[in-house]
Every structure is written in structure tokens, then in C-alpha cells.
Amino acid sequence: MTKSNLSRWGFAGLALAAAASLVEPALAQAPAAAPTPPKPNSGDTAFVLFSAYFVLMMAIPGLALFYGGLVRAKNMLSVLTQVFVIVALVSIIYVTYGYSLAFTSGGGLNSFIGGFSKAFLMGVDTNSTAATFSNGVVIPEFAFIIFQMTFACITPALIVGAFAERVKFSALLLFTVLWVTFIYFPMAHMVWYWAGPDAIADAVKAVAAAGTDAAAKAAAEAKLAAVKADAGLIYSWGALDFAGGTVVHINAGIAGLVGCIVLGKRIGYGKELMPPHSLVMTLIGAALLWVGWFGFNAGSNLEANGTAAMAAINTFVATGAATLSWLFVEWAAKGKPSLLGAASGAIAGLVAVTPAAGFAGPMGSIILGLIAGGVCFIFCSTVKNTFGYDDTLDVFGIHGVGGIIGAIGTGILVSQALGGSGVPDYESKPGELAVAAYEFGTQVWAQIKGVLLTVVWSGIGSFVIFKIVDVIVGLRVTADREREGLDLAEHGERAYNL
């Protein structure tokens, strides 16, 4: 009884490959036996496409406004431009080589990174399919790609909040190119690359079919081992991450923390008033993030079924709980319940429930939200002030901290005893999704290992990249330009002419 499918995204295209390889021997033996490869259905396809659109809406205008509202008016456009252009830039990188690096086999480096076999989306057409998490269910590979692409687009955009109001635009673009290439795509590969349910089922069935013939059995078992080994490192550790808590949130949170330390504090930080210039924009952003996050979390199920619906409910109530949690803790601690508190709590809840969305139950998700709201509040209000780093928009305090709470919480709340769905198992009943035995220590340790690797990879990698960019173009604008505001200094525009 082994575990597999510990993360939620399949190896796009392998389904097709597997299907093709099935057809060949079948033809060799008897035409009548040829199994037809599974076809996408319109419901799942529509579901994944609209989920992708929603994730894009999270980034633009959602995240752009959430961040933009929090900076001073003179830097509003700089933040909006950064998020908008990052999305544009990464979309091109993604179809050029990003998808291939994340979701193809990387040969000798396969534990860490994929290869270039699908660079320029070579070989992908309207008939290509990608595996989901159910045996025999596939979606068009193009749908899988666009969905994945939106994740790659939003992740570097999350980071900009940490050093907003002082970063040079050209530096940010260069940073983005390097960061997605050397940090994001490897992380995506390590967490989400696997062979898919049908490949595993086929290999398991082949072992059974091999019967008593020792040689055939050995060959089949070797094949099964190879199929199972064809996965990213964190995936192979058994770490669960439904929708990207490690790849997206911890990854961005750590990069942000490193970035804000490398760039240094804003001029006047701690001395001048720097209130958010428009909490209205921040509210719009938070609301669109909440709405769009259903695409992110439920969409990560890749199929429109009961699990997707449960992921959606979990996303909703974890967010509700974290909103209330931050609000009431702040009310008690600071005397007033603020809109920014409610909105920040909501994001903390969304972050925390991301890895858990399809694994925890609704009550577990509420608890996760309650914890995330309170703990992130403490990080953003107390810990940050204590250490004195200037993480402008609390990328670390919300995405980093919330992501870690969620990643470890997932390892606990997945337990069926706590209302979770249990750890998926594609092997014991090949062709069906079974539930593996839950072992607290093993699972939580797998989660912690995933978190640690993410922290180390993103921490060291981002640091090196920041330093390289600083040498090449300089990370920070001059003091004069920072005073003037990045909108005029960097972009030649003003946000408001009322």
C-alpha cells in the first residue's frame, strides 16, 4: 500500500504518450483489443479554462490593486505596471520554455527540473491531452498549459510587494526572467511533476498481468518503479500541496523577505507617515483575489466534480475564518477592527488553505483559517517591527508565514479522522483512487521537508539573483527618484489628475 499522487497536477502529455504506447502493442496483438485513449469532456475543459481566467483576474487587476492601494499615491502606477508587465513577460517565457522545464522529464536532472522537449510548445496541438487526478479523465493539454501559466505569472508578481516604492523597473524585469527560470520552474517541477494516474495504473496492472513469469514480472516491476520514479523531488517525498502553497506562496514569501533585506528600507521608513493611499483599491483587490482564488484552488483539481466543490467550500470558509480571526485579534489588540485587517486576514486564509483545499474538510479549513489570521497578524504587526526589515506590503508576513502554516496544517488536516479526504493512493486499486493509511509523523515530516527545501531553494537562489541584478543594472532607484515617486521618475506618468 503505497502513496502516490501527493500533489495535484499531472504530467501533461504523458497521458497522451501512455495512451499511444498502449495502442501499439494492442495493434500488434489484436485490433479488437485496442483501448481508446480517454477524451476530454467539455465540462472539465470549461472548468479548467475559466479557472485559468480567474487566476489571471487574481493577478490583474486583483493583486495589482491590492498592492497598489497600499502604497503612496506617487508610487501607485509603478506597482500596477510591475504586476501587469510581469504577467505579460512570464506568459511569453512560459510558452517558450517554462512549461517544458516544469512539465517534461529532465533526464538526469529530473528530480529538480524538466527538459526542453516541449520548448515553444513543440508537439502540443488541440488533440493533446493532460492527465488529471482521476483515472481515465483527461483535459486538453492547452487547457492545462494556460492554467499552469497563470500560476507562473502571478508568483513573481507577489514578490514585488516586498520592495515596492523603491525598486528599479528594469531591475525588476531582469529579476523576473532569472527568478522564474531558476527558482519557479524548478520548484514547480519538484512539486508537481509526476506520471499521472493512468500511467501508474497501467504499470501496476502490467505487474499483475505478468503473472508467474519471473522475467516478465521483473520487467513489469522495473517499469512500475520507473513510472513512480518519474517525478519531482518534493513530490516523491510524499509532500501534499493541492494548489501551490510551496511553489507559489512560500516561494514568493521567502524571495520577498530576501529582496526587502537586500534592497534596504525605504527613505523615511518608520519616520514619515506612509499610510495606504487608497484602501478602496485594496478592498477591490482583496475581493477579486478571494473570488479569483476559487479558480486557483478548486481549479487545481482539474476536474469539475465533488472534490472541486469541496475545495471551493474550503477556500471560502478558511478565508471567512481568517478574516474574522485577524479582525477580532486586531480589535482586541489595537482597539479597532479595520478594513485592512479584514482584507489582510482574508488573504492570509486564502494562502493557508491553498495546499489544503482538496485534502482538508470544511471544519478543518475553518481551523486553519482561524490560526492563519491570528498568526499572520502577529507577524505583520509585531515580528516585522521587532526585526525592523521593511517588507513594504508584508509579502513574507502573509504569503511566507501563511504558506508555511498551510503546508504543515495540510499534513495534519488531510487525516480522515479530522474530516480530511485522506492521502490519495493510485496503486492499491489500479484504475481507482483509493485512500492510503494516514501516519501523522510521516506525513507532517514530508510536509516539513517540502517547506524546508522551498525555503532553502528560494532563499539562497533569490539572494544570488538579487545580487546579480544589482551588479548588472542596480536594484534601487536613486534617493531623488524615490522622493519624487516612481510613477513620475520611472514611468513618466501620474496616477491621478483630479
Place this chain on the structure above:
Amino acid sequence: MTKSNLSRWGFAGLALAAAASLVEPALAQAPAAAPTPPKPNSGDTAFVLFSAYFVLMMAIPGLALFYGGLVRAKNMLSVLTQVFVIVALVSIIYVTYGYSLAFTSGGGLNSFIGGFSKAFLMGVDTNSTAATFSNGVVIPEFAFIIFQMTFACITPALIVGAFAERVKFSALLLFTVLWVTFIYFPMAHMVWYWAGPDAIADAVKAVAAAGTDAAAKAAAEAKLAAVKADAGLIYSWGALDFAGGTVVHINAGIAGLVGCIVLGKRIGYGKELMPPHSLVMTLIGAALLWVGWFGFNAGSNLEANGTAAMAAINTFVATGAATLSWLFVEWAAKGKPSLLGAASGAIAGLVAVTPAAGFAGPMGSIILGLIAGGVCFIFCSTVKNTFGYDDTLDVFGIHGVGGIIGAIGTGILVSQALGGSGVPDYESKPGELAVAAYEFGTQVWAQIKGVLLTVVWSGIGSFVIFKIVDVIVGLRVTADREREGLDLAEHGERAYNL
């Protein structure tokens, strides 16, 4: 020829129960005859999930901005916070006990309210299903829950417009908890709780199958009567409400009217200028309400089919007609066609078409919109001024009045003679959706009874709750705090720092 399915939402889970009960006797007789319970399909599931997301988008940021733009800048954040936190709060209440109170059998109180059998979503898992309005079609119960949840979240948020700019935040939270518990969930149960099409078809078929055996026939008929009686009070009266005209709009409109009278007028009302601080936000809100309302109205069909598409078209054109109606009436009466007029007309049209969306035809919907736009304009501009109550954002004038127009109009426009779909009938052809004979008087009277009960229930209930909250925490902020603005006084923030 009897009517059933007079409202549009099924009794979640019963479909599953019914299916299960079918399996037992079948097994007793012959294994081959065992009917398999219907399974959700991905298209309907995706449709209901995204509809739910759209309804959330109506509330945040839609409604929050629509309302927020209309208050003075110093109260902007208070309105945004109220809407945002109500959504968070009700989401938790909903999965805790709200869903159970609305959509389970309430035993002796079943006409008015459900029970606690699904508190904490007990027993609901990713395989549970909920009935739709077609025989043999189900959706995941989690999808049904999240969809319903968004309705419960937005309804109390609608009310805040009536006493905006003066209500105490703590009072509002307490009010919300009490109001959804004692007003909303009972109303939802009374209007939307029923046995579902398959349960009715099975019972009708059982009567037929009983044949000439008198005892069996009597038992089957008793069973049929029981199935039909297992419904909320307003549902059982035969009142039609496709997407919540009574439960949501009249209910909120009346509560708002009571609330603004109990709280009293704003300081300076009628003397000081209180122009909307940002009609731009109001426009964004109105547009997102329009867009999101398709989730509300077409989504209430629970299936992606021709009726859903018709409900969407009706929603579109009723809104278009009401927009033009308000605009031109205002142009004639006041000399200028305003954006606020157009946007208000749109909302009036959306409200009015809500109960009618799946029952009227497009031309009937246009007429409904034309009437709603004009009449609501008169209520908001003349009637309110005559009576002198300070319904800050016209919750009664638009949701109450528009809701009543829609509820009664639905009883007329459902007639096939007027292009409507006819009153549904699940009994005469068990397993199929037939159309019952339309009787004008009967149907309109059923609609009026539904409206009256809603007005009485919400009116008296809300009044009592307001008084209780006033005693416990006080409903209204002090005059000083009202002058200062709720943003600073209640939340310690300012909306804009430009």
C-alpha cells in the same frame, strides 16, 4: 394535474437518500433491476460552481462598491468593511448550522424551519449529491451548498445600505448573526425546501405500480402525500420564486426599511449636502452586480441547459429595459439622464427579474424591467421624500419595491400565453417535467401570499432583532463619531490619502 416544484432549489441530499432507498427493494427483488443513482456531470458542476463565484463577486466587490460610492468619503471604508465582514461571518455560520436549518427537514416545525441533522455539514462528502429541477440530474451537494451559501452571505449585506453612515459596527455584527438565524434561514426553508423531482416521480410511479391492490395503493398514496408535504410553507402554497425575489430582496428590503426607521435619520439629513462621494465606484459596483447576477439567476437553475440560457437572457434584457426606463423617466421628470439613474434602474431590473428569470420569456422580462425601472424611480425620489424616512441607499425603494413587482409579475408572466414557461408539474408525467394548467387568479394569489408572509416575517422579526441589539450594544454611533465619519471613528482608517 397538480403543481409542484414551484421554487427552484432542491432538497440537497434527498436525491441521494431517495436513490439509496430505491436500491434496497430492488436488491430484494432482482439484482438486475437495481437502478444506479444519478451522478453529477462536470458541465453542471462547473456551471454551479462558477455561478457561486459570480454571486460572491456580486457581494464583494460588487455590492460593497455600489453602496460605498454613494456614501460620503468619510464613511466609505465603513460600508466596505460591513459588506466584507458580513460575507466572512455568514460563511462560517452557514456551514455550521445555516445550511442545515435551511435545507433539512425540521420535523414538527418543517413548514417554517429545518433541523440540525446536517450541522457542521455532517454527513456531506464529495460523493453526496443534491437534486436539481430535472429528473435524474444531480449536482455535488458541496456545489449546492456553496451556491446557497453565497445567497445567505449577500442578503444581510444588502440591508446595510438602509442605515449606512450611522450604524455601530459591533451592533451590525450582532444583528447579522441574529437576522440570518431567525429571519433568513427560515425564509429560505419556507420558499426553497422541497423533496426534489426524483422523489416525487418515484412516489407517483409507486402509486401507479401499486395497481389494484387497495392496501398497497393507499400506502403508496400516503407516501406520495408525505413526499409532497415535505416542503416549506410558501413553497407548498405554490408561490413561484426562481432565484430568490422573496427570500433575498423583499426580505432585505423590508428589514432595511425597519432598520432605517428604528435607527433614525442621519445628522444633517435633508439639510446638508450629502452627494455620493464616487459615482465611479458605484458604476463599477453596478456593473459587477449585473455581471454577477447571471450567476445568481441562471445559476439558480442548477443545470447548464436551455432554461439556464433563457434565464440569462431574461436577466440581461430586464436589466437593459429597467436601465432605460429609469433613465428616460428621470430625464423627463428632472431634465437630465444621470449615471446614477441608469445604474439604479439596472439594479431595479435585476431585482425584479430575479423571481421571474426562469419562468418569463424575454419579452415579458422586458416589460417587467420597464415597470420596475419607472416605479422604483418614483419610490426613491418621491415616496421616500414624502414619508421622510432616511433609507440611505434606497434598500427598500429598490430591493423591497422591485422585489414585490417581480414576485407578483412572475405570477402573471409565467403564463405560456404571455411567452412564459408555464407552471412546472412533476406529477402528471412522472420522470418528466410537464407544464401545469395556468390559472391567473390562483397563481397571482399564491404570489401575493408569499409576499405578504415575507413582509410580515421580515418586518416583525427584524424589528424585534433591532430592538434587542439596541438594548445590548446600541445601534447607533454617537453624534460626534457620526460627524467625524465612521471610517476613523469605528475603524481607525481613512479611505483616501491622495
Place this chain on the structure above:
Amino acid sequence: MTKSNLSRWGFAGLALAAAASLVEPALAQAPAAAPTPPKPNSGDTAFVLFSAYFVLMMAIPGLALFYGGLVRAKNMLSVLTQVFVIVALVSIIYVTYGYSLAFTSGGGLNSFIGGFSKAFLMGVDTNSTAATFSNGVVIPEFAFIIFQMTFACITPALIVGAFAERVKFSALLLFTVLWVTFIYFPMAHMVWYWAGPDAIADAVKAVAAAGTDAAAKAAAEAKLAAVKADAGLIYSWGALDFAGGTVVHINAGIAGLVGCIVLGKRIGYGKELMPPHSLVMTLIGAALLWVGWFGFNAGSNLEANGTAAMAAINTFVATGAATLSWLFVEWAAKGKPSLLGAASGAIAGLVAVTPAAGFAGPMGSIILGLIAGGVCFIFCSTVKNTFGYDDTLDVFGIHGVGGIIGAIGTGILVSQALGGSGVPDYESKPGELAVAAYEFGTQVWAQIKGVLLTVVWSGIGSFVIFKIVDVIVGLRVTADREREGLDLAEHGERAYNL
């Protein structure tokens, strides 16, 4: 080997008609042979409905904000009102006679315009279906109508950008009624009206079935010719337009150019500062246009399948490429990369990829985007200044120019040699979608002819309509009202009271 289905929208209802006509002879011969008409599936239905909602979101609030942010604060509400009310107005016109004019046979005028057989949506009910681009796949006709309706609603709204800040509101309403009637519906008919894949397959099969019987064969061939001839003029030329590059963008761009010349420049144009009053609103608008445009482009596939997913990816990367292209060209030419540049580039890319979305491959789309971003920048910054017309918001520079680039580019990038999907062919393998041989010259010439007819039709027609409206109500407000701002002068409101 002939080409058909050169545009992407089917003749709604004909599928039903065709199915019905199939049933009759079948009954006459043998009941067993009666083929059942295809039924819509829930996945495609959900896909088309949500695509329609997204297109509405493009218009309101998307386009309204994109445009509104660019005008001066005193004209903000006028732009928002114009877009909002145009949507309302056209929705009523569309169900009244617009759909019928666009998508029914126009008898003798059929090359140019449809008839009134479906005025008031006569004969359309929840069971009516519309053809898609796959044989045997249909969607509810109501879904097709609402999708098409949103296109008709947004197109005249695009035009208002060209003469914003000076047009009289009453004139605009009258213009809209005339323009959709005499320009838009004919264009839609000319480009998108055809018999649908099943009608063609049936006719082709009938020819084959006729066998050697000369009379029968002649009759069948005549029938086939008639089916193929039952199409709009531009369609019959073989011009490809996946989602409306000609009908929507070139059409609106040309009308805008004519409009801004007829109305004349704004007072103070070129002398006074007229900076955008809120690039924040413009960014929100651009982002919602980008997000919503997936509904526009992928939705035009009418089915949720691999082609839809490819159209979505193409839409994404063309936009990303054009964003970068405009940004970097501007950076090089003007010294600073601006948010408005990035947003304008995004729209230019979206416009250019519209006709190509389902025909080009992702790499082709990137190239299209790169070209569109750069060329549109030059038109908006240099060409406009050179000629001196005051196209306030660059409707021509972006929609006109971008549309033409896209239309002609589609004729090139459709080539399978360039990664395109190839020109569709419904005849050579009846019942299946085959690919016709690609001939560069033929295809590009067909595209150019489509563009030219659009330019001429829209150019002359719009000019005449502007002149008529000018005579009846006057196109332009007085200088005093223009100075005061249209918000107060025309609508009696102010956008902001901060």
C-alpha cells in the same frame, strides 16, 4: 476540396431546422432510420454562457473604466454613462430585431442582411439549438443569442472613445440605434451567417447517396450549392474571422475615425493639458478587458474543447507580446516605459489576435502581438499627431489598426506550415472537420477583401449616420457645456466628491 466554415459562428436555429427536415423523410421511409437531432451538453452550454458573461464584463465595467480613466475628471461620468446605456439599449434592440437581422436568411438580400423571421425571438424556446463548428454538436439557441448579444452591445460602445468629451448624449443614443441597425447587423450577417457543419455534411452525403441516378444527383448537387450559398457575403469569400476582427474592431475603429473627424477636435486640443484623470481606472479596465476577452475569443469557438483552449492561449500570449512590444518601443522612443503604454499594448494585442485566435498557433500569435504593439504605438503617437485628427482615446489607432493587422495576419498565420490550424473544410470528409489546402495568395486576398468591404461599409455608412444625427439633434454640445464638462452639463452629476 472546397473551403467552408471560414468564420466561426453558426446559423443559429438552422441546426434545428435541418434536424427537423431530416426527420420528415426518415419517417416517410422507415421509423428505425430516424436520426435524433443532437442535444446540447452542459459543458458547452456552461462554457458559452460564462463566455457571454465575460464579454459583458469587458464592456461594463471593463471598457467603461478603460476609457473613463483616460478622460478628464469632469467627463468621467459621461463616458461611463455612454457605455452603460449603450449596453442596455442594444440588448433590447438585439432581442427585438437585431438577432433576426444578423442570423436569419434575408431572402434576396441574404448576402448583406437577414430578415425578420425571428424578430422578438419568435419561435426560439429552451429546446431550440444553434450549430457550432463541429458536426453533431449544438448549443441552446438562447445561449448562442446571449453570446452574440454581448458582441453587439460592446461594439458601438467601442466607438464612443473616438469623440469622448464632446458628444451630446441624446445624439449618441440615436447614433447607436441607427448604427447597429444599418452597420453592425449587416456586418455580422455578412461575416458570420452560414448554414452550419451539419447542413453541409447532410447535403454532401445526399450527393454521394444519390449515386448514379442523374436526376437525383443533380437535385442533390443543387441542394448542396444552395446550402453553401446560404451565407453572408464576406463569409462566402472565404475570409477567416474567428471572433470578430472585422465585425467588431475594424468596424468600430473606422466608425470612430469618421466620428472624430465629423465632430471636430475638442476645445483646447493640443493647447491645454488633457492628461488622463485616473490611470488606475484605465488599468482596471485594461485588466478586465484582458480577462473578459477570453470569453470573447475562446467563447467564439462555441464548444469547450482543445481549440477553445488553444484560442485562450493565443489570446494570452498575443496580449503579452503586444504589451511588451509597445512598452519597449515606447521605452526606446520616449525614454520611459509607461503603464498606459503597457495597457494600450495589451489592448492592441487583444484586438489583433481576435480574428486569429482559433486559427494561428501560439508562436504565430506572439509574432502577431509583437507587430500589433509596435505598429499601434506608432499610429497613436506619430500618425495621429501628423494628421491632427482628435481621436480622443485612439479607437482608430488601436481597434482599427490592430484589427487590420489581425485580419490580414490571420490569413498568413492560419497556415499549418506556420503552426496554424489550417483552413477548415467541412466537405471533403462530410461529418468531420478536415483541413483544406492552404494557398497564401488566395487566403490573404480573401482577408483583404473582407477588410476593404468593412472599411467601406463602415466608413460610408457611419458618415451618413453621423450627418443624419447631426441634422436631427446635433452631435456636439455647446462650447460652454464642453468647458464645464459633460458630467455636470449633460448628466447633472459629478464623479468625485472627495
Place this chain on the structure above:
Amino acid sequence: MKIVMAIIKPFKLEEVRDALTGIGVHGLTVTEVKGYGRQKGHTEIYRGAEYAVSFLPKLKIEVAVSASDVDKVVAAIAGAAKTGQIGDGKIFVTSIEHAVRIRTGETDIDAL
């Protein structure tokens, strides 16, 4: 001629305007300002950061009047703008040497 400049609470504008028209003064100019004085401000909290905001929104009214009307005008403003609570504001009077109505070129008293 004099200019009477008054700093008042924003919601008192209409009453002050009415008081002035009541005594025949039909022109004035208003500016949104922020005032710092005895009236205490408020604290704003944004996530971790607390800001003590001591500047409060006020309106500045400027009225040009003939020297003989000054006392009447000062009294009218003082009466209408008074709430009796801290922060009601100040009135300052300065001389102006010359006044012109741009439209007509009229000067001094005729320009007001």
C-alpha cells in the same frame, strides 16, 4: 478694504455662507486646508504601523469686504461657525490695498 480670512469646521460652511448672504455679502472663496492646533487628532493604524494624525480637515474662507463692513462680517462668521467645542477655528483680518474685478476692470469697492 479688508480680507477676512476664517478657518472653520467643514460642516459649518453652509451656515457661514447663509450668515454672510444674510448681511449682504455675496462673494467668498473657500479652500480646503488642514489645521493643527489645540484640537486633538486621531490615531490611524495600518497593519503594524500606527500614525498619530494631528492635522484635521478645515475650510479656509476668504471674504473681501469694505473696511466699514469688517466687524459685521467677523461677527457673522464667528456666530455661524461656533459650536463651542475646541477646534472651531480662527478669524484673521488683513488689509488689501487694491481690488480688481477681472471681467469688468472695476476696481476697489466696486470690484467686490
Place this chain on the structure above:
Amino acid sequence: MKIVMAIIKPFKLEEVRDALTGIGVHGLTVTEVKGYGRQKGHTEIYRGAEYAVSFLPKLKIEVAVSASDVDKVVAAIAGAAKTGQIGDGKIFVTSIEHAVRIRTGETDIDAL
């Protein structure tokens, strides 16, 4: 030294600035204000509520000049800001006793 303070119509700013630079005045300070006077305002209607808004947007320009330049400056502003229609605004002149350029500490005429 004097301060010339002018209330003008907003769209006249560029012309006034040009007129001033034309006569060698290269410094001025502008404030957005709302004016009440003979020029009639407008009515705004929001749903039921009608507001007669009598305050109109104006700009206040302040120019510090040497006493000898005052007439030239007043004439320049009056000329450039004039449309001949009601609401063109006013010009007021006051004395200043002392002026300082913060950057250099220069005083009086040298500070301008």
C-alpha cells in the same frame, strides 16, 4: 513688496502663467479653491435628492512682486484671465513686510 492674489477660472491658468512670464515674473503659487459669487452654480440630482451647488471651482494665484511691479502684474493677470463672462474672478493686492528664500536665506526683493 506686495502679494497679488487672483481668483481665476481654472482653464485660464496657462494663459495667466504665460502672461506673467512674459513680463518677467517667474514664480507663483496656485491653489485650488471654490468660489461663490454672482456666477450661478448648477444643480446636481442624485436619485431623489437635488442639490443646488453654488460653489464653483476656481484657482487662486499668488504672486509676490516688488511694489513697483504690482500694476504690471495686475494688468497682465487681468488681461489674460478675462473672458468677459460672469465669474472671471478678482484680483486683490496686499502688502508683505518680509520675504525669505528658504534655500539661500536671501531676503526681500532678492528672495522673489
Place this chain on the structure above:
Amino acid sequence: MKIVMAIIKPFKLEEVRDALTGIGVHGLTVTEVKGYGRQKGHTEIYRGAEYAVSFLPKLKIEVAVSASDVDKVVAAIAGAAKTGQIGDGKIFVTSIEHAVRIRTGETDIDAL
């Protein structure tokens, strides 16, 4: 009594306020203004259109003080607002003839 009016760079407000409270001045009024002077502005580009924007955001501070305090106040402002770079702004001093505290009716020095 005098009014000291200073045009300063916006980010210098807190320092100026602190300098003033440091010498016992506890009241002042601030206005957002736009200044035109030697300090050069910037160019904004929106699609085709380039705008040379020569007006820069400044703050105007007005402090009413007794005649004897004027020099102290001017020095305090000048010291706190100085960066030494072009655009630091100006200080102008005018006389006021009369002052009233609206809340109490106190006049002149007592009103400050």
C-alpha cells in the same frame, strides 16, 4: 500680529511642525498648493501626447503669531524646510489687524 506664510516641500511638513512646536507655536494651517518657479518640472507622456508639467506640489503653511515672535518663527521654518536644493520655497510675512478665536470670542493675541 503677523501671518507667516511659507511655501515648502511637502515632505518637510513634519520637520517644520516640530520646529514650530519646539519654539512654542502650537497652531498652524496647511494648504496643498502647486508652485511654479526656478525648480524645473517634469515631462509626462500619455500615448502620443507629451506634457511639460511645470507646477510642482508644495505645501503652504500659514502661522499667525504675535509681532514679537515673527523672527523666531521665520527662522524656525527656514531652518527646518531647508534642503539646500532649488525649490525649497519662500516665506512671506504680512500684517493682520485683528484675530478672533471662534470658540471663545477671544481676540487678537489671546486668539492665537
